[in-house]
Amino acid sequence: MSTKNKPAKAYNNKEFLNSADARTLRILSEYIDPESRFKRLKITDTVVFFGSARFISSKEAGYESDKLKDERIFSDEKFPKKLRHAQKMSEMSRYYDEAVELSEKLSKFMKSISTNDRKFVVCTGGGPGIMEAANKGAYNAGYLNAGLGISLPFEQGVNKYISPELALEFHYFFMRKFWLAYMAKAAVIFPGGFGTMDELFEILTLVQTKKMNKRMLIILYGEKFWKELINFDKFVEAGVISEEDLDLFCFCNTPDEAFEKLQHYLIRLIKD
Secondary structure (H helix, E strand, O other): OOOOOOOOOHHHOHHHHOOHHHHHHHHHHHHHHHHHHHHHOOEEEEEEEEOOOOOOOHHHHHHHHHHHHHHOOOOOOOHHHHHHHHHHHHHHHHHHHHHHHHHHHHHHHHHHHOOOOOEEEEEEOOOOOHHHHHHHHHHHOOOOEEEEEEOEOOEOOOOOOOOHHHEEEEOOHHHHHHHHHHOEEEEEEOOOOHHHHHHHHHHHHHHHOOOOOOOOEEEEEOHHHHHHHOOHHHHHHOOOOOHHHHHHOEEEOOHHHHHHHHHHHHHHHHHO
């Protein structure tokens, strides 16, 4: 029989798969593919890192500052703005460096407590900034780590430090957020913008309403930043949350302090 006029099967029909009618299939694929990968690698627990995609390392910040010094000789009306931005990036670069340090320490520890049937790994949103830093720390430790990227116009692909078998790219924000939260036994939230706020408050809401039916350590890294940005006590004052809701999270200011909390928490989790 001639195959010239043989129509494509539905699962090979790209036009159909990318249509509105096949949206349910695309959503299901973003559920099943991560599930399959985590199951295959026996990954049952993650520590998820959130934070700004815009932060750079202190080394890169120094390089950017040096470039600006060379630009000073040119007449550029945008130079003062560029200089302020470079100074701010230099100031915030400590968070990138500290995320690398914390993730490296944590990954070495998680590597030591993981078994054939239960693995603990660092997981991020897969992009640059704090996400890259956390994946880099795990990479430096020589251990598996996951990156759940999202297709955005201004971000291309996932960072290079993610374990290839755990590098995923999502189209749907809600499916990506599901997997970031579902596997997590702890979350470390570094300073960040709208995306980080969204992730922080979603995690807090899930824990507060007990929709996340598990123990969860939530660390807000950089107490000064968070307390200047959000008046948590005002929520209680206004009666919109209970005083005990402030116990859902804690603050840490150094990689050592955060690592100690995470280490004790994960050890207790295994014992229980």
